[in-house]
Amino acid sequence: MSLSHPNDRFSNDRNSDPNKSDSHLVDLFVIGGGINGAGIARDAAGRGLSVVLCEKDDLAQGTSSRSGKLVHGGLRYLEYYEFRLVREALIEREVLLNAAPHIIWPMRFVLPHSPTDRPAWLVRLGLFLYDHLGGRKKLPGTRTLDLRRDPQGAPIMDQYKRGFEYSDCWVDDARLVVLNALDAAEKGAQVLTRTACTSARRENGAWTVETTDHIGEKRSFRAKCLVNAAGPWVTDIVTRVAGSNSARNVRLVKGSHIIVPKFWSGDHAYLVQNHDKRVIFINPYEGDKALIGTTDVAYEGRAEEVTASEPEIEYLMAAVNRYFKQKLRRSDVVHHFSGVRPLFDDGKGNPSAVTRDYVFDLDETGGVPLLNVFGGKITTFRELAERGLHRLKAIFPQMGADWTAHATLPGGEMPSADYESFANDLRVAYPWMPRSLIAHYGRHYGARTRDLVGSASDLSGLGQHFGGDLYEAEARYLITREWAQTAEDVLTRRTKHNLHLSADQQAAFTAWMRQGA
Structure with missing residues (x-):
């Protein structure tokens, strides 16, 4: 069975030329599919801006899937008198x-x-x-x-x-990134994974952005504003790709x-x-x-x-x-x-003492803005995105108001954010499902578990069993809904099945993915 990719719906307006051009002007082109880039794309799309998000690898493949998996205020930052950062992080925690x-x-x-x-x-x-x-x-x-x-x-x-x-x-840090990207896409953003931004130049009052994906396909975009949320590569994007400079550094x-x-x-x-x-x-x-x-x-x-x-x-x-x-x-x-x-x-000098705060650098040379994002942490990504959009208010006076503080992420649509009641409902809805599998689906997909399970009424309805709690239905869901393209995307980022499957089971699943699922 051939599976469609979540971005296929964006391909209809592109011709068959190998160097494809998206000549229409978008509001925001965001570089970086980590937590900051995905959060900014989501916030901007929800304000009614047209957005493209590109990531050279998989979503959250870098820093954003390799954290300590905590939403926390940063207790130890108090020792460095980072009171404002701790306060903001504690507020964001809730x-x-x-x-x-x-x-x-x-x-x-x-x-x-x-x-x-x-x-x-x-x-x-x-x-x-x-x-x-x-x-x-x-x-x-x-x-x-x-x-x-x-x-x-x-x-x-x-x-x-x-x-x-x-x-x-x-x-779950990697899923937090994916859910932000998913929400952005559902609000109209175009999300391009395994697509590197190879150049960006100011011309004719806008950015011309060139990208190349993992199979060598080149595309060109026009954007009013470029957002550089490339994390460890932020300085490289500033200098090598955008041909700009900044007094800031990481x-x-x-x-x-x-x-x-x-x-x-x-x-x-x-x-x-x-x-x-x-x-x-x-x-x-x-x-x-x-x-x-x-x-x-x-x-x-x-x-x-x-x-x-x-x-x-x-x-x-x-x-x-x-x-x-x-x-x-x-x-x-x-x-x-x-x-x-x-x-x-x-x-x-001490790496432990370096601030976990974030800083923006807005370069408006020639009236064509470049917003660079330096620093940040998972806990404050939503606030970072919101404040980043505030910096662009003069550029996009038509954009909508702040909205993310009271919005749910995909799968989080639960009355009073009560997960335990939701989990009980899942157990009632799927009495045939083992408890470990219900817990896995509930914790990863929340209210969207029903979309994953579909019409299945027993384990055989979930398709091939690869071991542990990994069934074909979940893999296909991740491919069609969440940009998963390789076994690693499924096993180590969108889930942690790699920690529960034997080497032989992982190899079998990898072969299944390579055969086109």
């Missing part, structure tokens, strides 16, 4: 929790206190501010733990007697994570302080695993080639082993990944 309750949910974090590091009074003060800076509504506040008596202290070494428990949120900082079998009971996570004052998150992941990170290492290589080094892996294991009774060994690491964070260069 906004996003309402927008996408299927891929974002509350999590409790246990912080064992080490008297040799930050003093207890400083930790308590930080947590007090964390509870009150952002107008917390849904999430429970901080409490003090006796690690000798409270069950959360069971896996912690006996020398740590006191701890604290506070709230933040988990997020510092590339590598953050690595390891995945190991889960070694404690309960749904809570841990946050531990290391000897160098960095904090390490130890989060439950994919049911039976733990995600541990992150590092902060200055990086000067190609962002596409970033990998977790052995010293980083050892560093993360040592941080865990300092606190937990069960010691990690190198053989426990079942997977690791690394991402390059494009942090706005504020001149700080």
